[in-house]
Amino acid sequence: MTVRSSLTIVLAAGEGTRMRSVLPKVLHPLAGQSLLAHVLAAAPKGAGTAIAVVVGPGHEAVAEEAKKIRPEAVIYIQRERLGTAHAVLAAREAIARGADDLLVVFGDTPLISAATFARLRAPLQSGAALAVLGFHAKDPSGYGRLIVEGGHLVDIREHADATPAQRAITLCNAGIMAFDGKRALEIIEKIGNANSKREYYLVDAVAVVRNMGLEAVVIETSEDEVRGINTKAQLAEAEAVMQARLRKAALDAGVTLIAPETVFLAADTKFGSDVTIEPFVVIGPGVTISDGAVIHSFSHIVQASIGSNASVGPYARLRPGTSLGDGARIGNFVETKAAILEAGVKVNHLSYIGDAYVGADTNIGAGTITCNYDGFSKHKTEIGAGAFVGTNSSLVAPVKIGNGAYIGSGSVITKDVPDDALAVERNQQVNREGGAKRIREMKTKAKTPKA
Template sequence: MTARAAVIMAAGQGTRMKSPTPKVLHRVGGRTMLDRAIDAVQAAGCERVVVVCGTHSPAVAEHVRRRLGDDAVAIQNPPLGTAHAVLAAREALAGFDGEVLVTNADCPLLTADDLAPIFERLAAGDDLVMLAFEAADPALYGRMIQDADGRLLRIVEARDASPEEKTVKVCYSGMLGAAAGPLFDWLAKVDNDNVKSEYYITSIVGVANAAGKRVGVAFASETAVMGADDQAGVARAERFWQDRTRAALMAGGVSMVAPETVFLSWDTKIAGGAVLEPNIVFGPGVQVESGAVIRAFSHLEGAVVRGGAIVGPYARLRPGADIGEDAHIGNFVEVKNVTVGKGAKANHLAYLGDGSVGAKANIGAGTIFCNYDGFDKAKTHVGEGAFVGSNSSLVAPVSIGAGAYTGSGSVITQDVAPDALALERAPQVEKEGWAARFRAAKLARKQK
């Protein structure tokens, strides 16, 4: 296969977002739009990726450096148009001999499958391929004017289009592909003879045609190339992405009673045979195995739920939670960085933070793993088959042995031996007649 590289344009100002967060770092499905763009081109076979950034958003360049390294950053300064932006990547791709894909960083629904037709057209003999979509409402999109053989003659901006050209629904997506050498040569010949004195990438069509090259058109869906330029656009992309991802999970056998109320993340993994009740939020890093049930109003992030386990309703699983087969994590139970063994139960009103719960152990209501002393975290381990009484505070580091019991209301600060009973509470004291005397004194004061 011919070597492939990608240039991702991420230097836009993004002013319509009206946010301190740069546009391309806004998230869809819990993943930044920029990361989604990188994911798409890498999945399309682009081994080298260069992201064109602006000086106004150093956070974008830093994000790219953390993921791809210094060589993946190209700075457009000053911003002089889209053709100028792609040319900013020329030095970073010096010596590269292969095909270059140019994409946008603000199209969060784009996938490798949507980009594949560009490479197919290049393999079929086109010298330059522009990615198009058929718009339901072309509005202000640039119209792609083709001849009878499908060759692209020009791209006409809506404001410059004739009445006949405005009837064309084939519009330009802002993405293209070509061999590296010719691509940068053509871009260098683009002029800025326009009202804004900017170098527009659409002008490359005329340059390539003038050189006698074949300019072809590849197609993607309008949804795939849909940009997100403001907060409403991000929300719209989120809705499309969630619907698509839910549909894929249900096609794979996941049961959802009310799928529109289940919110997923980009890396959520749910096996067929799992059941999702309404109103569940999955943060990043969740894996749910077949046969597990996630009940309503639960929030999961960075967690694993094994087969047959029941989580919720109203449960919260935080990073590091590993819920074993047939275990139960019930209402208003929070689990963080704890491995819960097979068949163990924490059915209500508990906080389990840092440690482990053995198989078939029972955690009573109101139990707290006291894992933080203000400076450091420590672990609590509850052994297999142990029974922790309601309203127990287990002060870490501490271990409850296999089969041991703790009495309700105990504050356990020392290890408990296997099969032992640990009690830690003050003796009950009863003062006969105290309540009646208290009430009488209070009433007497009120009457004065």
């Protein structure tokens, strides 16, 4: 079977002024990834595929994001804003290579799926020159209507130009199109700018195709899948749709979500079997949770791996670089960062473990902190296996605590502790007989109002 080659052009040059943000629109996050990343992830991959991303002048950050997600992407600059067809022709060089199929998509439609792209390309194998993605809108106001006759797309009529009968049509243009790659450049170059704005609009490709005696068709999808993002309100709506998808996928995979609507996931969250997530948990990007782990309520986890049968929270914060071994326990009000905690480690409450290595089966007492930052640089704390660190201890990095070592409560450890050694660092306690009584009398006298 011959594999059809494809070129996907992603239009990502929009300024997104309605987002009211200095961040380019396509870089706004959705489920822990940029809008652009979602689109690029869904675009065709593998042998015979190519990606072109059209960005605006000075948008190096957009280009960098595109290359990070799809290193093979080629970046083109749209230096003038003269419409969608003009934007596509910024990648004229790529189109001219003549892939079998040409997909034109927008960088702000993050809910589009790979399966829909495949369905959109399918009619091209049967001889269609153009396939347009459409959806039935609950409220079609403002959308271009797809005019279909005898199963063929004959026109895209903008809302302002539509007749009352055409405005009653709910089948609307999503803006995403697939062209016969061998004819794509000829079709797009024929699009004119005879309109009030003197711009070149991709929707006019339908009329061009019809005038050439070629076939245009519609492929339908859901309204949710083709949501465009132009405002922060629309971004929030898309987030809700994405979270519903991710929760359903997690539940279908066997994850126990006790209150699914309160749990927020990232697009790349990975779960093992028999994982339980309690209410009000936020999981950011780069998180892997292994078999049997339990994430208790009000925990926040980003860029961390959690071992089998580990327990996290409630009220725990796992920051980037955290790795929990099998059976490790992170309790309430514990924060970790760039820390490797091996199997069976217990940090049950009120502690900070950062830039650290903690060996298997070590117990970290309440209120313990690794003092990893000296105001200029970060330093590492290394704790061996089977060690015991008493409550309210401060481990001043760089420092090493040996295997089986015991740190007395309230100690400030600034020197390495050998294996199986006991380290205690405290000032001598002084008891002053009657001192408390004298303090109370003095304080009470000071508070008594003068006559």
